[in-house]
Amino acid sequence: MSDNLPGNEPNSNPVPPPGASTPPPAAPAAPPAGSAANMPPAPTAPPAPAYSAGPVQPKGLAIAALVLGILSLIFVWVPIAGFIGGVVALILGILALRKGQHKGMSLTGIITGALAAIIGLVVSILFFVGLSMLGGTLDDAQQAVKDCQAGASTVEVAGQTVSCDDLSY
Numbered sequence: 757m758s759d760n761l762p763g764n765e766p767n768s769n770p771v772p773p774p775g776a777s778t779p780p781p782a783a784p785a786a787p788p789a790g791s792a793a794n795m796p797p798a799p800t801a802p803p804a805p806a807y808s809a810g811p812v813q814p815k816g817l818a819i820a821a822l823v824l825g826i827l828s829l830i831f832v833w834v835p836i837a838g839f840i841g842g843v844v845a846l847i848l849g850i851l852a853l854r855k856g857q858h859k860g861m862s863l864t865g866i867i868t869g870a871l872a873a874i875i876g877l878v879v880s881i882l883f884f885v886g887l888s889m890l891g892g893t894l895d896d897a898q899q900a901v902k903d904c905q906a907g908a909s910t911v912e913v914a915g916q917t918v919s920c921d922d923l924s925y
Contacts, residue, residue: 813856813857813858814855814857815857815858815861816857817848817849817851817852817855817857817862818849818852818857818858818861818862818865819858819861820845820848820852820865821845821846821848821849821851821852821861821862821864821865821866821869822845822849822861822862822864822865822868823865824841824844824845824848824865824869825841825842825845825846825849825864825865825866825867825868825869825871825872826868827841828841828842828844828845828868828869828872828873828876829842829868829871829872829875832872832875832876832879833879835876835879835880835883835884836876836880837876838872838873838875838876838879838880839872839873839876839877839879839880840876841869841872841876842868842869842870842871842872842873842874842875842876843869843873844869845865845866845868845869845872845873846865846866846869846870846873847869848865848869849862849863849864849865849866849869850862850866852865853866896912896913896914897913897914899911900912900913900918903920904920908920909921
């Protein structure tokens with residue numbers, strides 16, 4: 757089986773017999789005298805161009821829009837903070853696009869900023885409407901406590917008649 761492996765043929769790997777030396781390769785012939793002066797110099801390849809990564813685009817506004825847009829979405833439930841942060845992120849994203857900065861980060865900053873501004877505006881409106889409605893109720897409750905302390909037996913709180921005995925103050 758080992759007879760048919762590559763390299764087992766008698767002439768495939770000739771090994772010189774011991775003591776026999778191989779002659780050195782012949783040196784190239786010298787050019788005739790005087791002919792080198794008549795020949796033009798050998799052409800050389802132009803140097804390889806130095807490749808650079810190109811000009812580095814500034815990304816400051818785009819990164820700021822992206823980070824502020826994401827933070828505004830996180831803090832959108834805080835009245836006014838989400839709205840203001842979203843508007844600033846939206847403005848920074850638009851400025852970054854106009855200045856030709858990184859398009860992906862700029863667009864993400866614009867989108868997250870717009871979402872935060874819209875949701876933040878709704879949350880802020882609902883917060884202040886609820887606060888104004890609650891403010892009247894608190895004033896009524898405080899007045900009811902004062903009336904009960906002054907000796908009233910019943911008071912009206914938020915449109916309902918309540919016995920002063922039921923109030924704990």
